[in-house]
Amino acid sequence: MSEFRSPVADLMYALEHVVGYERVAQLPGFEHADLDTVAEVLGEVGDFMAEVVAPTNRAGDLEGAHLNADGTVTTPTGFKEAYSAYVDAGWGSVPLPEEYGGGGFPRTIGLAIQELTTTANMAFALAPLLTQGAIEALLHYGTDEQKQAWLPKMVSGEWAGTMNLTEPHAGSDVGALTTKAVKRADGTYGITGQKIFITFGEHDLSEQIVHLVLARTPDAPAGTRGISIFIVPKFLVNDDGSLGERNAVKAVGVEHKMGIHGSPTCVLSYEDATGYLVGEENFGMRIMFVMMNSARLSVGMQGLAVAERAYQQSLDYATQRIQGRAIGAAEESPIIDYPDVRRMLMTQKAYIAALRRMTLLDAVYTDISTHHSDAATRERAAEVVGLLTPICKAFGTDLGNELTSLALQIHGGSGFIEEAGAAQHYRDVRIAAIYEGTNGIQAADLVGRKLGIRGGASFLEFIAEMRGLDAELATAGDDFASIRSSLTAGLDALEQTTAWMLRTGVDDPHSVLAGSSPYLRIWGLVVGGWLMAKSALAGRELGDDPIGASQLPLARFYAEQLLPAASGLAAAATAGSRDLFALDADALGDSVRRTARV
C-alpha cells in the first residue's frame, strides 16, 4: 500500500535555496562537494535507502534484536545484509576525512545521509550514527597512533562504534557514574563496571565493535570533572591489525523497548576489560561536549526523519481510503478531501519542511564553525550551533511525537492495529525526546549555558538576523502579507521572552528554568517560520518548479496556523516558578487520598 520514497528533492531544495549550502561548498577543503556532486550523491543514497534499507524496517520491529545465551546478539532478518551493502557502498564514510578513507564531504551532507538512512529505518540507522559519534571523538582527541589504528575501519564501517555513558544511577547526571578505570603497568587501563542503554552495544553487523567508555580513575575528582574516556574494543587488535582475543566486555541484557526493536539496547558488563585512554585523564566531559552538539543535532533529525516516513504513509492512506462524501462531492470521496484530514497532512508537511531546513542550517553553521578561514566567523558560527542544536533536538523530537501521532490518527482504527505499520513510527520515535539529553535538559542547556553568552548578544543577534528578512517580505506582495505579520508577531514574542529571561536570570534562575521548555518551543516555532518564509520567497523565482511552488502555501499555512502558538507560549515561558512549586509532593498526590468526603 505504502511505498517508501526518499525525500531527496526537498533536501536539495533546502540546501540550494534555503540554508545557503553554497557557503559550505566554498569552504577550504569542501570545494569538491559542490551542489551538482551533492545532488548525485544524495540521489544515489536515496535510491539505496529506498531499495535496500527501507524494506528491513517492518521486520526490525516485528522480530527485534535478541540476546543469545553466549552473549552474542542477533539482529533482525535483513539487517546484516543491508549493513554489508551500506559498507560496500561507503555511505557512512562520505562526510569523514579523506586521510582515513572518507569522502571528505561536509557535516551538512553527512546529516542529509543520516536523514535518508533514518527515514528508511530508524533502528538500523542508529548503528552507523553511533559509529560516527565515536569517530568524531577519536578524530578530535585521539593520538595519531590511535587514529591510524582505529579510524580507517570505523570510517569504512567495517568496524562499528558505540558510546557508553549511562549507568543505572547516572542518567542525566553523567557525573554520578562509577565505572572504574585502573591504570596498568603497560599504560592500558582495566575497565570494570556496568553500563546500560548502550545502543548497538553488541550485534552481528560488524566483526568488531569499538566502545568509547566513560569511567573514573581511582583518584579522580568527584562529579563530571573526574571522568575519563577510553577505547574499549570488543576484540583486542594484534600488531598486524588483525583481530586478537576477546576483550572482557560482554552484553548481559537487551532491553525490551516500546520501539526501535531492531536496535539492540544493551546492558554491558566490563570486568577488567582492556581500555586505552583518549586524551588525558579527567578529560572525558570535554570530549563528550565536542560530540554532544553533533549527536544532539542527529537526534533532532530523527524526529523529522521518522515523521517523514509516517507522513508518506498517511498521505498514501488518505488518498486511497474511500469513506463517505466530502462537501459538494458527487461520489464517494478519499478522505484526503476532508478538511480536517488535510489539516493533519499540511501540519505534518509544513513542520517536516521547517525541521529539515532548521537541522540543515545547524549543520551548515557546524561546517562553517570548523572550516571557515576566518576565526571570528568560526566563533560566531559555533555560537549559532550552540543556539540551534538544543532547539533542533527538543523541538524536532517533540514534533516527531506529535506528527507521527497525526499520521496514525489519519489511519483511523487501523492505525491502532500493528499490521498497518503506522503505530511503529509512533513507538519508534518516542525515544528521541529522551536520549542524548532529555528535552528538558535541552531547554536547561538553552537558558543555562547558551542564553548568557556575551550577555545575551548571541541570541539577540540571531533574532536581528531573522528580522532582516522583513525587508524582502515587505516588498513581496499580498501573498506574503500574513507571513510577514505572523513572523513579526512571533519575533516580538521571542524577543520579549528573551528579554525577560535575561532580566530574570540573574536573581531568579529557578524561574528561568521553569519557563525554559516553552521558551525553547517559541524558538523552534519562530526559526521554523523564518525558514519557511525564506523558502517561499526563494520559490517565487523558480518558475514552475513544483517544490518551489508548494512553498508559499506551506509557509502561509505555517505562518497563519502554526506559528501563532508562539504568542500563547510566551505567557508560560515568563510565568515564573511560584505556582510550579506551590504544591509539595503530598499535595500533588492528594487527589488520590481515600477520603470519602472532604
Place this chain on the structure above:
Amino acid sequence: MSEFRSPVADLMYALEHVVGYERVAQLPGFEHADLDTVAEVLGEVGDFMAEVVAPTNRAGDLEGAHLNADGTVTTPTGFKEAYSAYVDAGWGSVPLPEEYGGGGFPRTIGLAIQELTTTANMAFALAPLLTQGAIEALLHYGTDEQKQAWLPKMVSGEWAGTMNLTEPHAGSDVGALTTKAVKRADGTYGITGQKIFITFGEHDLSEQIVHLVLARTPDAPAGTRGISIFIVPKFLVNDDGSLGERNAVKAVGVEHKMGIHGSPTCVLSYEDATGYLVGEENFGMRIMFVMMNSARLSVGMQGLAVAERAYQQSLDYATQRIQGRAIGAAEESPIIDYPDVRRMLMTQKAYIAALRRMTLLDAVYTDISTHHSDAATRERAAEVVGLLTPICKAFGTDLGNELTSLALQIHGGSGFIEEAGAAQHYRDVRIAAIYEGTNGIQAADLVGRKLGIRGGASFLEFIAEMRGLDAELATAGDDFASIRSSLTAGLDALEQTTAWMLRTGVDDPHSVLAGSSPYLRIWGLVVGGWLMAKSALAGRELGDDPIGASQLPLARFYAEQLLPAASGLAAAATAGSRDLFALDADALGDSVRRTARV
C-alpha cells in the same frame, strides 16, 4: 515502586464543590443518591478497583487476549476473577434502573465508577462499558418483553453486551455497512455479514454475550437511513431463561494492537445468525445517536482516567528518582525538585483536574436532561450535553495522549523500557482519540450539528454563563487576578471564533470544517479554565482542606500557562480552507520525488 490509588477524593471534591452535583441529587428518582451515600459508594468502588482490578493491568498488557482454535477467546490472567468479583459487588448496576436490578443512581455516578474502573485497568473496563452501552439502547428502544428477557442479567453483569457497528469499508461512514438482515417467518431475522473492531466481541468473562448489531434489511434505503439494529445473542435463550444452542456468530480474528492488549478486539462473522429487531426497521441510526453521547462521554473520560494512572506513576518516580542537585540543594535531589519536571507534573495534574470536572459536568447535564421535571430545563440540558460531549471526547482523549507522554518523559530512558510500565499507558490510551468517532468527527459534529442550534444561541448562552463567573472573580482579590484576566481573554477568543464560525458557515462550510479541530480545542481550554476557576473559588471556603487549598495554585497554573494557548489557536480556527487545499495529492507528495536537482 508505584502503587495505584483511586482518585476518590478529587472526584468527591468535583461533585460537591464544582459541578453542582446537588442539582442531580434533587431530581425525582435520585433522592437516595445524596452526597453522603455517593461518598460511601465511591469510596468502596475506589478500594475495590485498587485492590482487585488495578493489579491485573500489567498482566493484561503482557499476555493480551487470545483467540483459540475453537473460536473462543481467553482473557489475560486475573481478568475472569476480577470480573466475577465486579459482578458480585454489583458495581456495574449502580447507575441502572432499579426495576432491572440496578441501584437507580444517576449517570454522573455511573461515570465516576467508570472512571475508577478505567484508571485501574482501561482494557478490563471496556467490558462493562460496552455492556452499559447495549443496556442503554435496550432501555430506550426495547419492547417490554425484550427488556424483561435481556436486561436483568446484563444489568447484573452476568451477561455482557457489545456494540457491532464497523465493517472494513464502513468506519466513520457507518451508512456504508452491508451486513444483511433477512426477516424470517417467525419474526426473527437472519443476520449475515462480518464486523470488525468489536471490543470484547468474544471472551470468557461471562456465560453469555448480547451483541447489538447494525445491519440492513433487503429493501432498506441506502446510507444511514436504511440501518436497523438487532439483538444477536451468543447463545439463544430458552423460554425458561436458560441458555440454549449456540447462535451462528463467532470470532474469526483478534487484532494485534498497539495497546489495550487485555481487551479482545474481534472480527465477528455472522452466518444467518438469529437476531431480534430493536425498535423498528430503519430505525438504527436514531438508536445509535441516543447511545452516542453517552459512549462518547465515556471515551473522553478514558483520556483522563489513563492520564491519572500515568500521572500517579510519574509522581512516584519523580519523588524517588535521585539525580544531580537542584539549584540551591545541599545534597542530591529527587527530580521533582527540578522546575521542568514540576512543569510536567503540574501540567498533568491541572489538565486531569479540569477534564474530570468537565466530564462530570457533562454527566450532570445528562441527568438533568433525562430526569428534570421541567421540559424546558431538560431541553436546555440536552443542548449543553450536545455541546460538551464532543469537547469532552476529543479534548479529553487528545490530552490523554499528551499527558501520558509527559508521564513517560519524566521516567527518562526507563520510560521507553516496557518493564517500567509507563509506556503501556501511552500505548493504551492512543485508541481513545480514534474510536467512538475520531476526534476529527467530534470537531465536525461540534460545528456541523451543534453550532447551528437556535442560530448559535445554544453556544452563546453557554459562553455567557461562563462569563457570569467574572463577578465573583472580580471580588476575589489579587490571588485571582491572573485567573480572571486569562479567563476573560480565553472567553474573548472563544466568542470571536464562534462569531466567525456562525458568520462563515452559511456560505463556506468548508472553511468552518477546516477550523473545527482548533475551534474545539479552544472550547476545551476555556471550559477547563472556567471550571478550574470555580474550583479555586470554592476552595477558599474550605479552611485547611488540602484539596481545596491546592485548587488555587492549580487554577492559576492553568490560567497563566495552559489557557493562553487558546488565543494562539484562534488564528488557526479562523484561517479558512484556502491553504489547506492549495496543494493537491501530487504536490503533497512531491518532496519525495527522486529528483537530483531542482
